[in-house]
Each structure stands twice: as structure tokens, then as C-alpha cells.
Amino acid sequence: MNRRLANVIAILALGVIGILGPWLFPAHLSQFSKLWLFIVLALTWDLLGGQTGYNSFGNVVFFGIGMYAAAVTQVGLYYPVAAYTAAKGGGTEFVFDVAQFYTGLAVGLPVGGIMAALAAAALGMVILGMRGHYFAIATLGLAIAAGELAAGWEYIGAGSGMVTPTPPDTIDTTLLFYYLSFALAAVTFGFLAWLYSTRFGLAINAIRDDEDKAEAMGHHTTRNKVITWTISAFFLGIAGGIFGNLSKFIDPIDVAFNGAEVGVWMILMAILGGKGTLWGPVIGAAVFYVTKELFWTYLLGWQRVALGALIVIIVVFFPQGIVGWLKERWPERFGPSKEEMEAADAKGGA
Amino acid sequence: MTQPLLDVCNVSKAFGGVIANRNISLKVNRGQIVGLIGPNGSGKTTLFNSIVGYHPIDDGEIWFKGEEISRYRVGRIARLGLLRTFQQTRIYGRMTCMENMLISLPERESSFLDLLKSRHSAGIQRAKDLLEFVGLYSKRYHYAGDLSFGQQKLLEFAMALINEPEMLLLDEPTAGINPTLINGLIDRLKRANEELGITLLVIEHNMRVIMNLAEHIYCLAHGEMLAEGSPEEIRNDQRVIDAYLGAH
Numbered sequence: 394m395n396r397r398l399a400n401v402i403a404i405l406a407l408g409v410i411g412i413l414g415p416w417l418f419p420a421h422l423s424q425f426s427k428l429w430l431f432i433v434l435a436l437t438w439d440l441l442g443g444q445t446g447y448n449s450f451g452n453v454v455f456f457g458i459g460m461y462a463a464a465v466t467q468v469g470l471y472y473p474v475a476a477y478t479a480a481k482g483g484g485t486e487f488v489f490d491v492a493q494f495y496t497g498l499a500v501g502l503p504v505g506g507i508m509a510a511l512a513a514a515a516l517g518m519v520i521l522g523m524r525g526h527y528f529a530i531a532t533l534g535l536a537i538a539a540g541e542l543a544a545g546w547e548y549i550g551a552g553s554g555m556v557t558p559t560p561p562d563t564i565d566t567t568l569l570f571y572y573l574s575f576a577l578a579a580v581t582f583g584f585l586a587w588l589y590s591t592r593f594g595l596a597i598n599a600i601r602d603d604e605d606k607a608e609a610m611g612h613h614t615t616r617n618k619v620i621t622w623t624i625s626a627f628f629l630g631i632a633g634g635i636f637g638n639l640s641k642f643i644d645p646i647d648v649a650f651n652g653a654e655v656g657v658w659m660i661l662m663a664i665l666g667g668k669g670t671l672w673g674p675v676i677g678a679a680v681f682y683v684t685k686e687l688f689w690t691y692l693l694g695w696q697r698v699a700l701g702a703l704i705v706i707i708v709v710f711f712p713q714g715i716v717g718w719l720k721e722r723w724p725e726r727f728g729p730s731k732e733e734m735e736a737a738d739a740k741g742g743a
Numbered sequence: 744m745t746q747p748l749l750d751v752c753n754v755s756k757a758f759g760g761v762i763a764n765r766n767i768s769l770k771v772n773r774g775q776i777v778g779l780i781g782p783n784g785s786g787k788t789t790l791f792n793s794i795v796g797y798h799p800i801d802d803g804e805i806w807f808k809g810e811e812i813s814r815y816r817v818g819r820i821a822r823l824g825l826l827r828t829f830q831q832t833r834i835y836g837r838m839t840c841m842e843n844m845l846i847s848l849p850e851r852e853s854s855f856l857d858l859l860k861s862r863h864s865a866g867i868q869r870a871k872d873l874l875e876f877v878g879l880y881s882k883r884y885h886y887a888g889d890l891s892f893g894q895q896k897l898l899e900f901a902m903a904l905i906n907e908p909e910m911l912l913l914d915e916p917t918a919g920i921n922p923t924l925i926n927g928l929i930d931r932l933k934r935a936n937e938e939l940g941i942t943l944l945v946i947e948h949n950m951r952v953i954m955n956l957a958e959h960i961y962c963l964a965h966g967e968m969l970a971e972g973s974p975e976e977i978r979n980d981q982r983v984i985d986a987y988l989g990a991h
Contacts, residue, residue, distance in 0.1 A: 593858040595838070595846035602835035609795065609829075610906060611821035611850040619856070669837075 411575040429574035433632040436664035437625040440616035443668035446601030448699030451535030455509035455573030455700030459630025460637035463505030467497030478550035502634040508628025517619035543645035554644040667716030748773040763789040776943045778957030786966040803971040824909035828952035832895045837890025844870035847902040873901045910942040
């Protein structure tokens with residue numbers, strides 16, 4: 394089968410499942426919302442970790458920043474944030490009507506993305522000058538530091554966390570957040586598919602393969618890395634904003650800056666599916682998330698042991714990930730496609 | 744006399760107590776092919792690294808096109824049109840040969856927005872022509888990492904050419920290439936020089952190659968400039984013969 398056609402069919406199928414979700418699995422809608430968000434997490438991690446070859450253990454920071462920034466904006470548009478967090482979000486005085494709630498989300502989510510992107514740009518300029526493992530180690534500390542900072546900051550509720558605005562009863566938030574999550578996953582996927590088709594895609598792959606060479610050929614390698622992380626953080630920040638609202642409560646360490654869980658999961662999902670591929674993170678996130686949910690349902694008590702074993706199995710038996718394994722096993726079907734190349738040749742050739 | 748394209752003046756570089764280059768001066772005029780020879784460890788590659796900004800130099804000045812580049816970083820010097828290839832071949836292994844070529848198109852004039860154009864927007868024909876030029880056309884959709892060492896060297900050379908440098912520093916271009924291919928490579932280096940107008944500075948251990956190729960040769964030994972002259976002069980220079988035969 395033609396690869397391009399297979400791609401189109403896969404995208405259409407996912408799109409249809411996504412749109413019909415509320416009818417297909419009405420009982421598990423919020424789980425599926427999280428699945429779409431996890432796909433965003435894996436895709437954005439892979440942008441720097443897979444395509445650019447820079448393993449970051451700190452991406453969860455942007456997730457958390459987006460979450461807090463969105464929530465603070467949603468509240469701050471109508472009430473003083475400090476008073477709101479001091480009251481633990483409860484009480485009858487902090488009520489959001491329909492218009493306020495929607496406006497808050499419409500402004501808050503982009504603000505979450507932008508704040509995360511700014512943080513990535515600033516951090517990137519400092520630590521993306523480091524190469525390979527040094528960068529990975531530097532990012533390890535980020536999530537821990539960020540969680541502690543958030544837990545000590547009264548304005549956003551410090552250690553007792555922050556409640557996201559309670560929606561008016563008339564809004565079906567399960568459905569709303571489902572479609573927001575789905576839309577974000579679709580937009581992220583589309584954006585990255587386009588980005589990887591550009592010269593920028595080649596430029597970051599060049600950094601992954603041999604950064605010294607790329608620099609010696611005149612590439613602005615550090616600039617490209619910082620831009621890559623910034624893009625990654627933008628989508629991740631929006632995902633965080635949605636996730637916060639979905640969870641209804643933002644704990645600084647267990648929800649926002651949960652490096653030990655979400656921070657590690659996003660890496661595992663990308664690796665499981667196949668680092669450095671467009672579809673890998675999508676497939677990896679789906680397989681991982683479903684497996685994880687099954688463990689939590691059927692192996693309760695042992696779920697973390699099972700998950701740990703799964704992680705070991707992934708790393709030992711699928712170092713290339715599912716898509717990477719497929720490419721190796723059936724290169725003619727999943728390898729670099731000749732037709733696409735030839736088609737591009739015909740377009741660009743004399 | 745016109746200004747040399749590359750002018751290295753009294754450059755010194757030490758790593759801790761090891762003096763890799765001491766007071767090295769050399770000049771390369773536009774359009775020339777110049778050779779750089781010397782025994783292993785004589786400081787040839789260190790000099791290359793100094794020229795392209797890979798590490799800071801301790802003393803001296805380096806000028807390119809009348810601009811002092813001694814303090815510039817690698818990327819900036821490359822964008823000026825002074826490019827190098829590596830002794831240990833460096834290519835982008837998990838990308839196809841065509842992709843390797845396309846991302847080596849010159850970045851000189853381009854801004855970030857140019858990077859957002861389709862990867863097939865420019866240079867396809869040029870990339871194919873140059874792959875043909877180095878004899879890798881039939882391999883163009885292979886992963887570069889799957890090529891043999893010699894083929895990777897040729898690919899690296901083609902990548903350098905598509906970048907349209909004014910000057911190219913080649914670090915042992917024939918090492919690891921089989922004898923029949925070497926003749927083809929000499930021919931291609933000469934053609935790149937004549938037809939594309941690329942000035943070449945070549946490190947080479949193969950005496951036959953360098954004598955055939957270069958019009959002027961510098962010889963380094965123990966981090967110092969030992970001799971310079973035409974291939975004929977170098978061939979007959981007793982100090983060079985001693986250095987290479989290890990008579991000291």
C-alpha cells in the first residue's frame with residue numbers, strides 16, 4: 394500500500410475516533426482526554442529529545458508552568474489571585490459565570506503556553522549551550538527545583554496548591570475538556586508534521602546526528618535548539634493548562650511538577666513508540682496510557698511494580714521503539730520511502 | 744602583491760604544557776591549492792582547528808578575506824565561507840545522502856524564516872549533480888551512516904561543495920580511500936578548484952597525492968614550521984626528509 398495513503402487513512406481514522414469520542418466511549422471520556430494530552434506530552438518531548446537528540450528530563454517544568462499560568466490568568470481576570478488562593482478557592486464569593494469561565498479559558502490557555510515558551514527560551518539560552526549528557530543532567534534538577542519553588546510561593550497557594558475555577562453547572566466540562574484536549578493533540582501533531590517537512594526539520598536532525606558538524610557547516614545550532622525547546626514548551630504549556638482544569642486541583646508536586654511520574658512518562662512514551670519519528674510518540678502514548686490504566690485497574694497494589702517492569706522491558710527489548718522496530722523489520726514498508734523522495738525530486742528537479 | 748585569502752600570522756596554541764603550534768605563519772592566495780604536511784602529532788589538525796575557530800588561540804592573528812577571524816566562533820567563520828572537513832569523517836548518519844546534501848546548502852544569507860521553507864524547496868538538482876560528481880548518485884536515498892568510510896568521505900566532500908565555500912580546509916581527504924578512488928578524488932579536488940573556484944588547503948600524508956595536487960607546500964614538525972616551498976623544493980629538503988624518516 395502507498396505510504397502516503399496509509400498516512401492519510403491513519404490520520405482520518407484518528408480524527409474520526411477523536412470527534413466521535415463522546416459517543417464511542419462516553420463512560421471513559423475524561424481518561425481519553427488525558428490520553429490526548431499524553432500524546433501532546435510525548436510529541437513535544439520527542440521534538441527535542443528525539444528529533445534534536447537532546448534528552449530533557451525537565452520538560453515537566455513547562456507543563457507545570459502552563460498549568461499555573463493558565464489557572465492564575467483564569468482567576469486573575471476577575472478576582473485578586475492572592476485572596477482566591479488564600480481562601481483555597483472555596484467559598485461562595487469566587488463564582489465564575491459562563492462568560493467569565495469561557496473567557497478565562499480562552500485567555501488562560503494561550504497565556505499558559507506563552508509563559509512556558511518564555512521559560513524555555515530563557516532556560517534554553519542558559520543550558521542549551523551544553524552538549525548531550527550535560528544538558529540531560531542539568532535538566533534533572535529543574536523539575537525538583539520548580540516544584541519546591543511553587544510549593545513555597547503563597548501567591549499561587551504554596552504547598553496547599555490551587556483550585557482551578559469552578560465552572561458553572563450549565564457547562565458540560567467533561568465534554569469541553571475532551572474536545573480541547575483532542576484539538577490540542579490534533580494541532581500539535583499537524584504543526585510538527587509540517588515542521589518536520591521543512592528545512593528546520595533537517596537542521597535539528599543534523600544536530601541530533603552530529604552537532605559539531607552542523608556547527609562547522611555554518612548552522613546556528615544553539616539558536617535552533619532554543620527555538621525547538623520553545624516550540625515544545627508552548628504546546629506543553631497549553632496541555633498543562635488543560636490538565637490543571639481537568640484535575641480541578643493543582644498540587645505543586647503531585648500534579649504540576651510531577652517529575653517522577655509525568656516527567657518520566659513523557660520520555661517513556663516517546664521511547665516506546667519510537668524516538669525521532671512523527672508517529673512514534675502517538676503510538677507510544679496510546680500503548681503506554683492504556684497499559685498504565687489497565688495496571689491501575691487490575692493490578693492495584695502492584696501497579697507500580699508492573700509499570701516498572703514494563704519500563705525495563707521497553708528499554709531492553711524496544712530500544713528503537715515500536716516504529717523504530719517496524720522500520721528495522723520491514724524497511725521497505727516503514728523505511729525512508731522512495732516514492733515520496735522521487736515525488737519531491739520531480740517537484741524540485743530541473 | 745594582492746592580499747592573501749587566508750593569512751595566518753605567528754599563531755601559537757598550547758594544551759597545558761604541550762605546545763601544539765608555535766609561531767606558525769602561512770598564507771594562501773585566492774585560487775591556490777596549498778598542502779600542509781608533517782609527521783603525526785606535528786600540529787596540523789590543531790592548526791586547522793585554530794583557523795576555523797574550534798578553540799581559541801593563545802597568540803597571533805588569523806585573517807580571512809581581509810577580516811580578522813581570530814576570535815570568531817566556528818559557525819560564524821563557516822558562514823564567512825571558510826569551511827573544513829574532518830579527519831574522522833563527519834556526516835549525518837541517520838539522514839539520507841540527499842538530506843545530508845540539502846541541509847548543507849549555504850546558510851550565509853538565510854534567516855530563520857528561510858528554514859521554514861519545505862526541505863525540497865531548493866537545491867535538489869544541485870545536490871544530485873554534486874552527488875553525481877563524487878560518484879554517489881546511485882546511493883542518494885541510502886542512509887549516510889550505511890555508507891562505507893570512503894564513501895562517507897566523498898559525501899562529506901560533496902556536502903562541503905554544495906555549501907559554496909570560498910575556501911575549503913581538507914583534513915586528510917584520501918585517508919581510508921582505496922587507491923583507485925584516490926586518483927578520482929585528486930581529479931575532483933582539482934576540478935573543484937578550477938571550475939568552482941574554491942581555494943584549498945589540504946592536510947595529507949600521501950606524498951604522491953600532495954605532490955600532484957598542491958602548488959605550494961608547508962611542512963610542520965613538532966608544532967613548528969619546518970619548511971615551505973614548491974613540491975619540488977619540499978621533496979628535496981633534507982629537513983623534511985629527516986622529519987618524515989624520524990631521524991631525530
